[in-house]
Amino acid sequence: MAAGVSSLVFWTLSAAIFLNLVAYLVALLRVTMWNPYKLHRIMRQRGYGGPPLSWTMHNRDEAAEIFLHSRTVLKPIFGTVDHNIRHRVLPHYFEWSRRYGRRFVCSPRKASQCMLWAGTEAEVIREVLVNSKTGFFGKSQTSSSDALLGRGGLVLVTDFHEWSRQRRVVRPIFYAGKVKETGSIMMEVAKPWLAGLAKKVEENGAWTEVEMVQEIGMVTKDILSRAAFGSDYLQGRKGFDGQQKLKVLEFAHGGANALLRRLPTKINKEIRKTRELVTKTLTEIIQERRRSVESGQRTSYGDDLLGVILTDGEAHNANSKNTTKCTDEQLVDQCRTFFFAGHDTVQVSIAWTLVLLAHYPEWQDRIRQEVFDVLGHEDVELHAGTKLHKFNLLHQFVYETMRLYPPVPQIIRQVVKDGATLLGEPVPKSLDILIEPLSVHRNPEYWGADAEEFKPERFAKGISHACSHPYAYIPFGAGPRICVAQNQAMAEVLLITVLFLMKFRFKLSPSYKHSPIHCIVLEPSSGVQLLLQKL
Ligand code: HEM
Numbered sequence: 252m253a254a255g256v257s258s259l260v261f262w263t264l265s266a267a268i269f270l271n272l273v274a275y276l277v278a279l280l281r282v283t284m285w286n287p288y289k290l291h292r293i294m295r296q297r298g299y300g301g302p303p304l305s306w307t308m309h310n311r312d313e314a315a316e317i318f319l320h321s322r323t324v325l326k327p328i329f330g331t332v333d334h335n336i337r338h339r340v341l342p343h344y345f346e347w348s349r350r351y352g353r354r355f356v357c358s359p360r361k362a363s364q365c366m367l368w369a370g371t372e373a374e375v376i377r378e379v380l381v382n383s384k385t386g387f388f389g390k391s392q393t394s395s396s397d398a399l400l401g402r403g404g405l406v407l408v409t410d411f412h413e414w415s416r417q418r419r420v421v422r423p424i425f426y427a428g429k430v431k432e433t434g435s436i437m438m439e440v441a442k443p444w445l446a447g448l449a450k451k452v453e454e455n456g457a458w459t460e461v462e463m464v465q466e467i468g469m470v471t472k473d474i475l476s477r478a479a480f481g482s483d484y485l486q487g488r489k490g491f492d493g494q495q496k497l498k499v500l501e502f503a504h505g506g507a508n509a510l511l512r513r514l515p516t517k518i519n520k521e522i523r524k525t526r527e528l529v530t531k532t533l534t535e536i537i538q539e540r541r542r543s544v545e546s547g548q549r550t551s552y553g554d555d556l557l558g559v560i561l562t563d564g565e566a567h568n569a570n571s572k573n574t575t576k577c578t579d580e581q582l583v584d585q586c587r588t589f590f591f592a593g594h595d596t597v598q599v600s601i602a603w604t605l606v607l608l609a610h611y612p613e614w615q616d617r618i619r620q621e622v623f624d625v626l627g628h629e630d631v632e633l634h635a636g637t638k639l640h641k642f643n644l645l646h647q648f649v650y651e652t653m654r655l656y657p658p659v660p661q662i663i664r665q666v667v668k669d670g671a672t673l674l675g676e677p678v679p680k681s682l683d684i685l686i687e688p689l690s691v692h693r694n695p696e697y698w699g700a701d702a703e704e705f706k707p708e709r710f711a712k713g714i715s716h717a718c719s720h721p722y723a724y725i726p727f728g729a730g731p732r733i734c735v736a737q738n739q740a741m742a743e744v745l746l747i748t749v750l751f752l753m754k755f756r757f758k759l760s761p762s763y764k765h766s767p768i769h770c771i772v773l774e775p776s777s778g779v780q781l782l783l784q785k786l
Pocket of ligand 1: 658662735737
């Protein structure tokens with residue numbers, strides 16, 4: 252009898268495991284093969300071209316081949332700068348757009364079933380990012396950056412009500428008045444950093460070589476940690492290091508979809524482990540804030556980013572009308588979003604600005620002169636944060652830097668409802684639409700024949716006069732999901748640049764290799780080596 256029961260249990264369990272496995276395989280095949288096939292077939296029937304799909308229903312191999320080819324054929328450029336970078340940064344999209352025209356379909360990433368590339372068209376940006384009130388276009392529900400940004404955080408969240416709640420909660424943090432407050436934190440962090448750098452240059456003599464990406468990284472991380480989380484860089488360091496590692500892993504992974512992520516592969520395990528480390532660091536920061544309130548050290552959670560997120564979470568949970576509760580996991584996701592979105596973008600913006608100031612010494616001199624004209628030579632640091640709006644030339648220079656080197660070179664949306672149309676043509680649900688700031692910023696249709704040239708003066712009369720289409724310039728995105736922190740981000744880029752210009756004259760080192768790479772943000776893959784001379 253006992254043997255019969257245990258045999259029944261054994262077969263029932265085996266059957267359950269077998270059925271689960273079959274269900275998983277069917278789901279995997281549906282997501283990775285059937286859905287892409289179906290979407291591609293629809294789009295091809297509507298006349299869209301694109302690279303032929305392999306039997307695995309992707310173009311990953313071809314994309315990798317073009318990428319590797321571009322790495323071997325294109326020699327790195329040492330000690331100077333060539334702005335013609337599309338074929339280096341996004342070589343497969345560049346090549347396919349030459350072959351298949353201004354709109355084509357492809358599947359170069361594991362997470363995307365079918366992607367419509369519409370990189371250069373401002374009208375697509377208007378329809379997809381700006382006029383999406385009807386809710387046809389949304390954030391991808393199968394985004395590949397969950398591990399990095401957190402599915403429940405503001406950047407990726409798909410549910411409209413949850414998004415508007417989170418956006419409403421954090422928006423006051425980034426109002427102009429608050430940005431001024433953050434300005435003093437920026438100053439507090441930047442001053443000792445610059446003093447340390449100046450000491451190093453003094454000790455080593457004029458034209459000391461310094462790798463600036465690391466240097467800027469320390470400053471921007473410290474500013475974000477203090478301004479947003481009330482901690483310093485050292486406390487958040489493990490979190491930042493983990494995020495950095497996750498970014499590289501995600502990039503290497505080609506953005507796998509949720510089902511592929513469950514497979515016990517080495518890279519999946521590594522991603523999971525690193526994500527847990529970031530979660531642990533963020534949880535500790537959250538718990539420390541809670542403890543400080545419980546112990547009476549603080550009277551409230553505070554009005555920095557972490558404070559408003561925690562206060563809102565608690566208010567949400569206390570409201571009996573809300574049946575779903577805001578969990579710690581969601582709070583961590585919200586913080587995770589800002590840890591990444593608020594750091595790497597600013598770091599690379601400052602890095603590219605310094606590269607170009609070093610490459611164009613006449614602009615460097617003119618802007619430095621402007622800085623001293625506006626601030627005078629005394630008490631300059633006191634005024635720098637409040638007078639940023641007066642730096643006209645610097646604004647032009649940074650706008651132009653973000654035009655040719657947009658920190659976020661690609662933006663993706665998904666068709667999330669049946670019945671959507673794009674430029675008058677029907678588009679199927681689940682289709683991804685790829686918009687490229689990197690390409691639309693260089694489209695001669697909007698920018699003129701000199702679109703690939705670096706000419707800050709095109710912004711002399713402001714952004715709206717620099718190009719012929721209102722959505723041809725989108726370094727911070729566009730529409731309702733435009734960067735919530737763009738004022739603060741710009742202030743940080745301008746302020747750090749001003750302070751740096753006031754302390755140093757600088758030029759590119761011969762060892763600087765101009766090789767921008769797309770690793771979620773557009774970053775200088777070999778660092779930024781500058782030669783510094785103290786003023
Ligand atoms: C120069 C620096 C920055 C650039 C170029 C930048 C760029 C962008 C872009 C292009 C988007 C839109 C993405 C999309 O439409 O899918 C975005 C969204 C966002 N950014 Fe930034 N960003 C910068 C700095 C920051 C900072 C400092 C923070 C926070 C401290 C931040 C937080 C966010 C958030 C939360 C979103 C999502 C907004 C939403 O979906 O409602 N960003 N950013």
